[in-house]
Amino acid sequence: MTGLPAVLRERVVIADGATGSLLDVMLGDELADRRDLVALDRPDIASQVILAYIEAGAEIIKTATFNANARSMKRFFSAGLPGQGPATDPETLARRLNEASAGIARAAVDVAVAADGRPRWVAGSVGPGSDAPSLGGSSYGELRDSYLPQMLGLIAGGADLVLIETVQDPLQAKAAIGALEEAGRVSGRTLPFIVSATVDGRGRMLSGADVRAFAAIIEPFQPLAIGLNCSGGPDELAPACGALAAVSSAPICIMPNAGLPRSSGGKVTWPLDAATFAARTGGMARRLGAAIVGGCCGTGPGHIAALVGIMAGAPAPVARPGRIFALASAFTSMPVAGSGKAGIFVIDERSNAAGSAAFKAIVKAGDFEAAARFVVDRAARGADAVDVSVAGSVRDERAAMVEIVSRAASVMVAAISIDSTDPEVIAAVLPLVGARPLVNSVNLEDTGKAVRLFDLARGFGAAVVCLAMDGLGPARDRATKLSICRRLYELALSRGLAPEDLLFDTAT
Structure with missing residues (x-):
């Protein structure tokens, strides 16, 4: 063209x-x-x-x-x-x-x-x-x-x-x-x-x-x-x-x-x-x-x-501003300052079975309708995004996440954070989300897995949490954290993502 x-x-x-x-x-x-x-x-x-x-x-x-x-x-x-x-x-x-x-x-x-x-x-x-x-x-x-x-x-x-x-x-x-x-x-x-x-x-x-x-x-x-x-x-x-x-x-x-x-x-x-x-x-x-x-x-x-x-003779189109980091719910966008607390982006983690006994009990019981209602309720409490994870609470993580996200994603007033270490779970859930989700997370323990997750995020327009972790485990000092994050950044951009698609968690 x-x-x-x-x-x-x-x-x-x-x-x-x-x-x-x-x-x-x-x-x-x-x-x-x-x-x-x-x-x-x-x-x-x-x-x-x-x-x-x-x-x-x-x-x-x-x-x-x-x-x-x-x-x-x-x-x-x-x-x-x-x-x-x-x-x-x-x-x-x-x-x-x-x-x-x-x-x-x-x-x-x-x-x-x-x-x-x-x-x-x-x-x-x-x-x-x-x-x-x-x-x-x-x-x-x-x-x-x-x-x-x-x-x-x-x-x-x-x-x-x-x-x-x-x-x-x-x-x-x-x-x-x-x-x-x-x-x-x-x-x-x-x-x-x-x-x-x-x-x-x-x-x-x-x-x-x-x-x-x-x-x-x-x-x-x-x-x-x-x-x-x-x-x-x-x-x-x-x-x-x-x-x-x-x-x-x-x-x-x-x-x-x-x-x-x-x-x-x-x-x-x-x-x-x-x-x-x-x-x-x-x-x-x-x-x-x-x-x-x-x-x-x-x-x-x-x-x-x-x-x-x-x-005829109209001025040149207005130069557009640079893109900022933002997620979106099914209804509106969630920019970094979207919570009203300038520079603070709030992610609710009570729908993560690893840290919420109440959510874990619902998921273990196989009541995915109730689990979806739990997620939707957490989304209504003012956070910018709600982290959803069922790992360790069910035998089939992929099926459970599909059941919950398919019910919740289109009615949540907050963005959704899809939390799994399994790329196939992420691959099954992303096609269910019309909003702009967050993939949680990518690290360098397995570079092939990182590439797969970055490709999925790019293909579905998702943002990504990058963890300062490689094959030796979580980074313990400032220099190592920066080195891993820099490598993740370069790998993400090489797979077609932009800086505005990335969040870095250096506290891991």
Whole structure:
């Protein structure tokens, strides 16, 4: 992807508008049920949409693949709709569809760039699907597997980046990012990505996370940008966008609807005309120093052309502050000073069976529902995080931790610290947590185990406690503690973690 990260530091980049609402008009009622297959059924219409946005001045061009994950493709097989061609299963159809759609956008963008020399980029659109994993609709693994053929198709078709948009649940975004990373390993081509959430009138996602939690959870994955889309018009989205801009270390992306939808005579309409949408969205983007601005539902080429005019001569996007150490609960972020005691981060350890007789008794009795309630209760008592450990109290530590964390993680008001020395326990629990957890802990007694734990933390966006301990046991003097911590730091960074992902415990 030529130049986009550098361009985002220098000027505002204009993204296109809605694809689905345009396709609804162009395809008509007869093909409405097959709108998601437009790149295969009617590539000419898919191309017309892209060309209209290029002519309007859009620089980031989205593919018509919002619903093109394998889970969503199942409906075309269960409904018996004809026209899948050689696709014999949802995974194959998803891959073909995404490759075709990205290829259509790639061809149009390349022609436009060759004609006028202006840079443009193809963004593979990846929507949330209909099942929020934090609410029990699916699992991380199921979603990741569903997104994998979509990501492989977008890469094969020539996308420059992926837009993971309309995110309703941070765990869904983690699954999409995990699939993109796996697709990069399989294909040998890694794409950058933008993550954009949708929020309600309170500024919260469907899962309950606010925008501060969203930023704390997603930024460790190092997105190209982070933002909000859909959710209402620019006026409705402005408070949440302001809150996100106040805490995000990543460039900000804003893509509102053309107002709140209205229904009349069985048709959905959008109240904001092009000039009004552009004035309000452009004004918000300028105030917040956004790096990417575009449109979502109800916007069309006219809205984007007006936005291009409004944003002409806009100042460079605001330089973002550096990322700080923060965890997140299912609902909000927990920065280092988040407890109200500046510089103090409080971790409750009463849900650790090694130090709590009450919790140990509940776990030993196998009452995991009660154990989860115990954890949730401890989280409500004011700590920034709650440490959860069952080691030594049950025969199957992995199964017990899965039972407890699966019940507690999505309803805790504090962050969760996953405490185990077994990497396989950590590996089983991390996919259950949509928040930003803490892995407790990593040391250098076994370097291979340390590498495995750091890789898991990076892959799931977790922070890590690093202990000053190596093969000789806990360090006893200052020089040895510093030496071990330095080696842990260097190893963590070599595995893709950042300094803001690490806590050091030198008292061990």
